[in-house]
Amino acid sequence: MxxxxxxxxxxxxxxxxxxxxxxxxxxxxxxxxxxxxxxxxxxxxxxxxxxxxxxxxxxxxxxxxxxxxxxxxxxxxxxxxxxxxxxxxxxxxxxxxxxxxxxxxxxxxxxxxxxxxxxGRKNALERVASYLLLIANYIDPALRPQEVIAFDLPMSRLEIADFLGLTIETVSRQLTKLRVDGVIQVRQSRHIVVNNPARLKTFSGG
Amino acid sequence: MxxxxxxxxxxxxxxxxxxxxxxxxxxxxxxxxxxxxxxxxxxxxxxxxxxxxxxxxxxxxxxxxxxxxxxxxxxxxxxxxxxxxxxxxxxxxxxxxxxxxxxxxxxxxxxxxxxxxxxGRKNALERVASYLLLIANYIDPALRPQEVIAFDLPMSRLEIADFLGLTIETVSRQLTKLRVDGVIQVRQSRHIVVNNPARLKTFSGG
DNA sequence: CGGGTGCTTGAGTTTGCTCAACGGGCGTGG
DNA sequence: CCACGCCCGTTGAGCAAACTCAAGCACCCG
Structure with a gap:
């Protein structure tokens, strides 16, 4: 340059x-x-x-x-x-x-x-799902809907909460919900595996 | 031009x-x-x-x-x-x-x-107060803190709600609260008188 | 006068927040 | 090496704020 x-x-x-x-x-x-x-x-x-x-x-x-x-x-x-x-x-x-x-x-x-x-318009679950999609999309811009993708979150729970306009507890609960529903896996709290990006998207509210 | x-x-x-x-x-x-x-x-x-x-x-x-x-x-x-x-x-x-x-x-x-x-971070009352200040500031960019200002809202309650990420009922209730507290007057629902911009600002959360 | 639209108000419910306890990972010091 | 404390995250219980649903009111227009 x-x-x-x-x-x-x-x-x-x-x-x-x-x-x-x-x-x-x-x-x-x-x-x-x-x-x-x-x-x-x-x-x-x-x-x-x-x-x-x-x-x-x-x-x-x-x-x-x-x-x-x-x-x-x-x-x-x-x-x-x-x-x-x-x-x-x-x-x-x-x-x-x-x-x-x-x-x-x-x-x-x-x-x-x-x-x-x-x-302004999404609920807590939709916000967290939107956030995960945002990060996944940054990690792999050519992500396909059915492709499993794993990555480390670049932010702490507090930072995620401050980004989403939520509290850390609510962020944690929504991640747990997505994990229990089998949409994602969470390891060491920073490492995320998105089993099904297409399904995650249905949680993101569009 | x-x-x-x-x-x-x-x-x-x-x-x-x-x-x-x-x-x-x-x-x-x-x-x-x-x-x-x-x-x-x-x-x-x-x-x-x-x-x-x-x-x-x-x-x-x-x-x-x-x-x-x-x-x-x-x-x-x-x-x-x-x-x-x-x-x-x-x-x-x-x-x-x-x-x-x-x-x-x-x-x-x-x-x-x-x-x-x-x-992301303000409650309903703070959002409505912020909105009123935004409009007041557009009407008179040189607005002084103690100066009474009156204007017509350029938007309906539904539009205000869609701007603030709230419902029309919540917008209406917060306007009522500001009116009852003597911070503003509301006439014909579109016409607003801000009695005390400085006080309104204290409701806006900063 | 009747109907329509937009706004307000009320009652009950839901969502997310607050407060509090607990747990795991990790670094430090004994 | 283990014990301890700290930080971060999770989970639970109760509460408060905003939403939903419903009724009622004011204004406008036909």
Missing amino acids: ALAKTSTKKRLEIGAELVGDAEIIDGYANILFGVVKLIKGLPDGREQIVGLQFAPDFLGRPFQTESAVSAQAATNVVLCSFPKRTLEALIKQSPQLEHSLLKQALRELDEARDWMLTL | ALAKTSTKKRLEIGAELVGDAEIIDGYANILFGVVKLIKGLPDGREQIVGLQFAPDFLGRPFQTESAVSAQAATNVVLCSFPKRTLEALIKQSPQLEHSLLKQALRELDEARDWMLTL
């Missing part, structure tokens, strides 16, 4: 905050490995995860920050960051880059709106 | 669907007057409003549609639409335009994420 010269590779431990790091928040970064969560909170401590960024997503907010979301590494993360100045200079000389930023922003907007439907 | 030559002014009756209209969905439009709602639905009929666009917002999805959201006029609407071809041609010769599209997409993304927090 043309940015190679000015970019720096960074490793973030799980749980690391990405705000505070001026170079990252002012500039832009490319996630090479791992999962970053975007969080919004209320004054009384309630929190909602408003976005998940997987490799190889871009990360950051060009032009005017103040986005009021904070970012945190959900897993160990490796990213390739470059300063704000570099990015803006590159945009000036290459409309192509701005175009790809626009495409990513529109994709994130679609994802956010999909999730608004989940948060 | 430079687009004046190829643009056409359109009037939409309240309730009119904007999908189906190829010229609008493929292209882009400028809302001159009124409110447009963006809707997502589940197969069983549940619906969630995932965005509200007020004048003078842009409307539409450049490059690759298939956004799976449908748009509908919440009030009578006047918009100025231009065909996809025109827009794309203009973008080619003016990076400035793409830049403003990016800015609008980022703004909509922020709004969507704000609302995810509301949908």
Whole structure:
């Protein structure tokens, strides 16, 4: 990539905050490995995860920050960051880059709106099923309806709850229900086997 | 505006669907007057409003549609639409335009994420209070905390419920509660007087 | 005046939350 | 090596918030 010269590779431990790091928040970064969560909170401590960024997503907010979301590494993360100045200079000389930023922003907007439907209108079981499908789909974008798929959840129960607008207890109960119904298997609480993606989808409410 | 030559002014009756209209969905439009709602639905009929666009917002999805959201006029609407071809041609010769599209997409993304927090973590009363503040803020962006403000809601109770992820009965009950508490006055069900925006804000959860 | 639509209110039910106890995995220290 | 504590997740019991269903009211229009 043309940015190679000015970019720096960074490793973030799980749980690391990405705000505070001026170079990252002012500039832009490319996630090479791992999962970053975007969080919004209320004054009384309630929190909602408003976005998940997987490799190889871009990360950051060009032009005017103040986005009021904070970012945190959900897993160990490796990213390739470059300063704000570099990015803006590159945009000036290459409309192509701005175009790809626009495409990513529109994709994130679609994802956010999909999730608004989940948060506003789905019940707890449907939300958990939707979440599992989201992760399964990230692990294998070409997933077939009848194909068994296994993966490790990149998030704790608390993080899942904060993503789904539920409590940890409710998340746990719905996972148990899916397990008892034979739709999934749960091992070591992080490792999930989806026996039947098509059936899981029927639980997700569409 | 430079687009004046190829643009056409359109009037939409309240309730009119904007999908189906190829010229609008493929292209882009400028809302001159009124409110447009963006809707997502589940197969069983549940619906969630995932965005509200007020004048003078842009409307539409450049490059690759298939956004799976449908748009509908919440009030009578006047918009100025231009065909996809025109827009794309203009973008080619003016990076400035793409830049403003990016800015609008980022703004909509922020709004969507704000609302995810509301949908995922606020209770019914907080949601209704947040909605009233949202509308009040649209009516008067320079609203002061102690200033009384009156306005007509641009949406029915059903639409408000679909926006807040609630039922119409719950919306009605929370409005009653705010009225009984003296925070607002309700006249003819559409006309709202906010006696004390600062106090309303304390009900909105932040 | 009758019917329709949209809103409000009430009663009962359901869903998910709260609070609390318990259990397994893992790291630390004896 | 085992004992202990800690963290995370699970499970249970009771409760509270929002939903469902149903009735009633105001307004509009024919």
